[in-house]
Amino acid sequence: MQTFRYDHFPLDVSCVHVGLFTNVTNAAQLRARLIQASLIQGEAGDVEREAVNFAFVEARLISSILHLQTAVVHAILAQAQGSLRTKTVHSEILWALSPNNNASITEAIRRFGISDETTALLAIRISSPDLTDVEGRMRAVVSGDLSNLNELRQVTDWTNIRKYYKLNQDPALKTPGLEEARQHVIADEIVVSTVAMKSVLA
């Protein structure tokens, strides 16, 4: 698990903890748990909501760590400026990842969040520096192998990334004789920039 610190943000959202889980076996149960947690009332509900207080992102749709960081930073910015479009800063990450300004929040969560078939996911927790044992909290809810973030590139599903970010029409990727590695670099750059400029997308 890796932790990024952004000291220019308010303290309570200055720490970002990211864990990449591969070989995930309990995606369906986790998803059910997330839905349930939003429904339970009272104190028991609060405890459950805290246990799953993460953003769960489909790892296959993330083109690079920078892609994820860009979405996270925009989510934190929205929280800090009081302009959240979704309920929490964690759901805001999923919103930030979606390239459609007009599409619903539900669609963003459905697409970039986990599905019952997810086998690789990123668990993200935004918190203040005092939060302890974040890794333990993550392991408590995800059944899978906590891997090094660098392994993200092994699971990247470029076909779907190109589809969702509408890269298939782009002349940039149509140059003849472009090797795969170069294509990924170009695609990643467009994806990152798209996420970064979502607020001004015409």
Add this chain to the structure above:
Amino acid sequence: LLKYRFHKQYRHPSLDTSLTKSRVAGEARAIIRCLRHGVNVPGIRMVDAAEGILVLEWIEGQSVRYLLGGGFIVRIRCSPWYALQLTTSPSGMITLLEDAVMRMIGSEIAKMHRADVIHGDLTTSNMLLRRPNPPKGLQLVLIDFGLAYTSALVEDKAVDLYVLERAFASTHPASESLFASVLKAYEERMGRDWKAISRRLDDVRLRGRKRSMVG
């Protein structure tokens, strides 16, 4: 790289806010258009239009203005990554023929115009030669899209080129042949649209910019 359009005191506040927002948005949109069309430009990292903030990818490299030199640039004994070869090549540096760089410039501008993006401020200071480092290699990068806009008009593209031609002439002495190489590469990349743009460019040269003679 963080670009901050600060609050201009001399403007009316509500005008200033909306102007700043639209300028930042305009710059970001021009850049993403270029990216999708394969033009080498800095990537976007963060946008906060309300505050007038645009964060872009930092390009490690040197401007073509610096590399070509001019009357006033002193050749300091630091080690640039590039030297534009005039006669012999110094050791330990990457050497490129001036002509090769001119061709890269022509090629990038053509790609940009094919995307119907007009830069608005084409000068050699707004072109960087990126230091080749994986994953992005040797590239001619266009920067500063603060005055950029979308247009398919031949007039606008011709003026864009004219601005560069004048910039070359005024900053780099005896550079007509260099600009000719830029145009040659531009023509090759442009294809069929070149004829119309070329004719317009001749017109613009004769009459000057912003003289479209429509009353």
